[in-house]
Amino acid sequence: MSDKPRVLSLMQPTADSLHLGNYLGALRQWVALQEDHEAFFGVCDLHALTVEVTPAELRQRTLRAAAQFMAAGVDPEAAPVFVQSHVPEHAELMWVLSTMTGFGHAARMTQFKDKTAKGGQDQANVGLFTYPILMAADILLYQADKVPVGEDQRQHLELTRDLAQRFNSRYSPTFVVPEPHIVKSVGRIMDLQDPTVKMSKSASSPNGIIELLEEPAVNAKKFRSAVTDSGREISYDEEAKPGVANLLSILSAFSGRPIDVLVGEFEGKGYGDLKGAAADAVATVISPFRERTLALMGERSELEQILARGADRARGVASRTLAKVYKKVGLLPPVRR
Template identity: 45%
Template structure:
């Protein structure tokens, strides 16, 4: 089995610290292995969106990946819509998927159901499966709330292989050991997300240092004064300890005894977050739009070779003649010259 990995980043909002901890940093640290990263702009079309904002967020996401240490010489980075193979394999996999299994996906249950719901929201998990299967991916690092999508991908790959032969690599989900799910500072029981309606509890990667510090110092804590790592009884303080562990590569339960008061803990968290993000922000602002576009274009060219080969393989297995190599002309079968009038 291939040891290639993949990570996709949907440009539906500015990236935040949870994205960095759960996806970006593991991606950057694992670049000694073959890795594919893409900006999933096609996924952003499943809900109403502003085209100009989508373009801007797509470039911002790509720029932050580069600023965080993604090396385009080692990791393939591209924009999803630049690769036609995503569209093609999406439809071909729909022919192997059932309505029932995609209708059960959590995103459709949470956001869909009305008469105005876009059909793409229903079929979105099949496009996600195509994203993975295009590149013969063995491991997909995801948060636990995304595990259902990887399971669907596995089911589709196994079903297709059973019907048509060994075409797809069957992937598995992997999860970061720490801080895969950072909580919102204003509501630590909720996930810190880039599309949260209220942003006073979300630490965005491009927030200025004073904004980061203000959000952290106003973070919700818990009753009492003891600093202890207890996610059930003390979700606010435990979330702050998770943040500190994320920034310092420590363990939240081991960090707790170092801080006798909530105020001291908040100050330490603010200092650590600012120190972590300052070099990323500096490198991001040094990048120009042309630098980002060039990296994306080079990545798309690299990705296309494997992705197009996968689509040809799938078409051939399904009986589509366009999946077979075109016959070459030979001296024995000369071409007829067009008639002149």
């Protein structure tokens, strides 16, 4: 076992391409974390079943997500990359944890309430309701010390911590109680057409989201049509100038220059200059990323072998945890023939 702290993070394959927010808020952080952590990164395809998707789409998106992890710089030799459904211990531990989760506690999860606010609970599936319990199983299986999460996932991690502590108290210490690894260095990336809402696949319009695998010319056009604000001065003010603030945040994240320095550099210049600079900075980073992803997708058999090796390494950890859990809760072990 490594002396390094262990970290785990998964991402859903819910679209044909990851977007700018995924890159800055997750992928880039994963690459840094693998340097000084024992890291496991996965594609959580079981979670993706909570929304309707065709089988062919899900399989293709799962491979594309894994390819994008590696294109961003995740090294599968240093940090196993695997597919959640290839490690059946995830679903098995989820069932045990679900028997320890109160119905009222699960019903109070903000994400479930938000997603059922419009269509009502009758339109939601049970998988959406139990999603946080599967997420808890994902984390606890690997005895992760840290879990990179956004603020919107903090409540789910608190459920994970509660379940770990409850199990440890009832049966004896078994699970590491994970700590959140909240990324503070990158501000929220907002929709280019509505900079008051976060850039996301579910909320953003097609022109408001920058997809990592989109043709560079298409993304450049989206930047040119980005909504800005009244006036002409380029300054950082999230309340009064959300559009300009968003473009400055993106440019800062991809150029490495602080926002206050950028504001000084754009003194006397117009919004068009800022849009062009942001588009160029993003293209410099994601154009080679796109090429690497497409190259990996062109070697499907090798990509699948990488995922198979990642699943083997993940199961090496997950199976040991599940065996301890099954023994402690009293499940009869199978007789080996």
